[in-house]
Amino acid sequence: MLEIGKLNVWFGSGIDRVDAVKGASFAVPKGESFGLVGESGSGKSTILRAITGLAPHWSGRITVDGTELGKSRPKAFYNTVQMVFQDPYASLHPRHSVDQVLGETLHLHGFKDIDARVVKLLDDVGLGQKFRFRYPHQLSGGQRQRVAIARALAPEPQLLLLDEPTSALDVSVQAEILNLLVDLRRDRGLTYLMVSHDLSVVGHMCERLAVMKDGAIVEVMAVDTLRRNAAEHPYSQSLLQASL
Amino acid sequence: MTEQTLRQWLLTDTPTSRRHAKLSAIYQGWLSFRGNTMAMIGLWILIALVAIAAFAPFISPHDPFVQDLGNRLGPLGTEGHILGTDSLGRDILSRLIYGSRITLYIVALVALIAPIAGLLVGTVSGYVGGWLDAVLMRITDIFLAFPRLVLALAFVAALGAGIENAVLAISLTAWPPYARIARAETLTIRSSDFISAIQLQGAGPMRIIIRHIWPLCISSLIVRVTLDMAGIILAAAGLGFLGLGAQPPSPEWGAMISEGRRFILDHWWVAAMPGLAIFTVSLAFNLLGDGLRDVLDPKAGE
Numbered sequence A: 001m002l003e004i005g006k007l008n009v010w011f012g013s014g015i016d017r018v019d020a021v022k023g024a025s026f027a028v029p030k031g032e033s034f035g036l037v038g039e040s041g042s043g044k045s046t047i048l049r050a051i052t053g054l055a056p057h058w059s060g061r062i063t064v065d066g067t068e069l070g071k072s073r074p075k076a077f078y079n080t081v082q083m084v085f086q087d088p089y090a091s092l093h094p095r096h097s098v099d100q101v102l103g104e105t106l107h108l109h110g111f112k113d114i115d116a117r118v119v120k121l122l123d124d125v126g127l128g129q130k131f132r133f134r135y136p137h138q139l140s141g142g143q144r145q146r147v148a149i150a151r152a153l154a155p156e157p158q159l160l161l162l163d164e165p166t167s168a169l170d171v172s173v174q175a176e177i178l179n180l181l182v183d184l185r186r187d188r189g190l191t192y193l194m195v196s197h198d199l200s201v202v203g204h205m206c207e208r209l210a211v212m213k214d215g216a217i218v219e220v221m222a223v224d225t226l227r228r229n230a231a232e233h234p235y236s237q238s239l240l241q242a243s244l
Numbered sequence B: 001m002t003e004q005t006l007r008q009w010l011l012t013d014t015p016t017s018r019r020h021a022k023l024s025a026i027y028q029g030w031l032s033f034r035g036n037t038m039a040m041i042g043l044w045i046l047i048a049l050v051a052i053a054a055f056a057p058f059i060s061p062h063d064p065f066v067q068d069l070g071n072r073l074g075p076l077g078t079e080g081h082i083l084g085t086d087s088l089g090r091d092i093l094s095r096l097i098y099g100s101r102i103t104l105y106i107v108a109l110v111a112l113i114a115p116i117a118g119l120l121v122g123t124v125s126g127y128v129g130g131w132l133d134a135v136l137m138r139i140t141d142i143f144l145a146f147p148r149l150v151l152a153l154a155f156v157a158a159l160g161a162g163i164e165n166a167v168l169a170i171s172l173t174a175w176p177p178y179a180r181i182a183r184a185e186t187l188t189i190r191s192s193d194f195i196s197a198i199q200l201q202g203a204g205p206m207r208i209i210i211r212h213i214w215p216l217c218i219s220s221l222i223v224r225v226t227l228d229m230a231g232i233i234l235a236a237a238g239l240g241f242l243g244l245g246a247q248p249p250s251p252e253w254g255a256m257i258s259e260g261r262r263f264i265l266d267h268w269w270v271a272a273m274p275g276l277a278i279f280t281v282s283l284a285f286n287l288l289g290d291g292l293r294d295v296l297d298p299k300a301g302e
Helices: A044-052 A098-108 A114-124 A139-152 A172-186 A199-206 A224-229 A234-243 B002-011 B020-034 B036-055 B093-128 B129-143 B148-159 B163-190 B193-201 B205-241 B253-263 B268-295
Strands: A001-011 A018-028 A033-038 A055-064 A081-084 A159-163 A190-194 A207-213 A216-223
Touching: A001 A044, A018 A044, A018 A055, A018 A207, A033 A044, A033 A199, A044 A055, A044 A081, A044 A159, A044 A190, A044 B253, A081 A139, A081 B163, A098 A114, A098 A139, A098 A234, A114 A139, A139 A172, A172 A199, A190 A199, A190 A234, A190 B205, A199 A224, A199 A234, A207 A234, A216 A224, A216 A234, A224 B020, B002 B020, B020 B093, B020 B268, B036 B268, B093 B129, B093 B148, B093 B163, B093 B205, B093 B253, B093 B268, B129 B163, B148 B163, B193 B205
Parallel strands: A018 A216, A033 A190, A033 A207, A081 A159, A159 A190
Antiparallel strands: A001 A018, A001 A055, A207 A216
16 A cells, blocks of 8 residues: 655755655555654654655655655545644644535545535544534544544545644543544555554554654564564664553 | 524524524624724724715715815814814814715725735745745835835826825835735744645645635734724825825815924814824724734634
8 A cells, every 4th residue: 555665854955954764664555554653753754744745855765556656746646645633733724614624625625515525524533513613722632633534534545644643632532532543444444654652552553563763764563563572673672661 | 583592593502504603603703802892992983984984975064175264273162163174264073074085095995905915925925935935025125125105105206196096105015014924924824734734635825825824814914904004094194295195175184284284383273183083093993903803813712
């Protein structure tokens, strides 16, 4: 579904150049849930931004569903890949109601039966109809993140990029959102690429994971390896120790 | 539907349609605006100004252009002339009432032209960036580098004297600050997640600028416009004083002040009355601007 080969991402140029991702390679088969873990600033989120085309400078190879991506993304790309952002307080337009957010998304993807689809999306993410015409400031963090998930699901993508979707939420709400994501993946056969600094979240959500440090992937392993506490690289081990 | 249930319908937490949600949002905005006493005072003054301008022929006691040289420079409270008469014996109250039309005309035109031009230039510049940003901002710098009145003078001299051209000249000199504000706002908005999110839906730059950036820039621009109104009225008056704006018999408030300037020590009310009118209207605009900012700022009142 997704293949990343020798991906480099950098910001700025000359002496200001910062290499955020250095030579990262991994592959996510269709239907799998893959985790990217690492401390803040290790380049996890930058990989997601490079895949979506939001990072300005990158080199290497990104292949989605068999098509290699160039510098600009064709419109059809956004039907296949969607992203859920970290902070639900920042990812919804403060002046647009839930209906506007979902309606505009559906309109942009050329759907005709917008009303019916908005209703269905809200049901799918566990928000009722009463939330349809609310504005973001009338919603709680968890409700906002559900709206953001509904927006990402609107074009019926196959690959969902999750950028720490629960880290801005409080603990009880985190579990709800994670369970929602697990259910959605099962029902829709989605592929997930999930960024997190929380090993227990990744352990709950993913089948395999990559550990990142300073922009490079130090180890790719199955979640079972993580559970058995059998990580090989010393950095993975120390990360594991820190989270116990 | 009785009034009680209409109110409940408007204040519901669970609107049933898009129109319902919109009306409900407007009503709640109105409620929070109504709670701001100062803003309401400003609004009432401006409503009164509009009413006075609309009904000028019916409420003004005299013809604003009829001269009565035997009764010139009459003090306040002169029989038949509550606010006195000017140097040609014209009734000051009537001239103020008719002058409100000119004031509204200037304000409306400048408020339409300058902020819209500034919004367009600023948001495009801020969102697109690169060389377009550089070009547009250097043009803005050039306009900002001239003293405003001097630039307006040059425009009026080129376009010809008259109130329309004065308005146009003021608008041409007034847009750069709006462009700067709009650009600054755009720069903070464009990197936010909700703009990234809509980019990920394949939205083009036009749609993002108009539907996603403008709504967030407009509130600060409206506030800035209402705060600038006093300056705009005075700039129009300044052009009139130099013979390039409103022409002499016209009862424009600024022109009335410059006429009264000659007698300001002995006959203060000739200049003070139109000054008071300008002051009141400017204050009303400022109060309204403050109130509008509170309503239009989405983060306020949470």
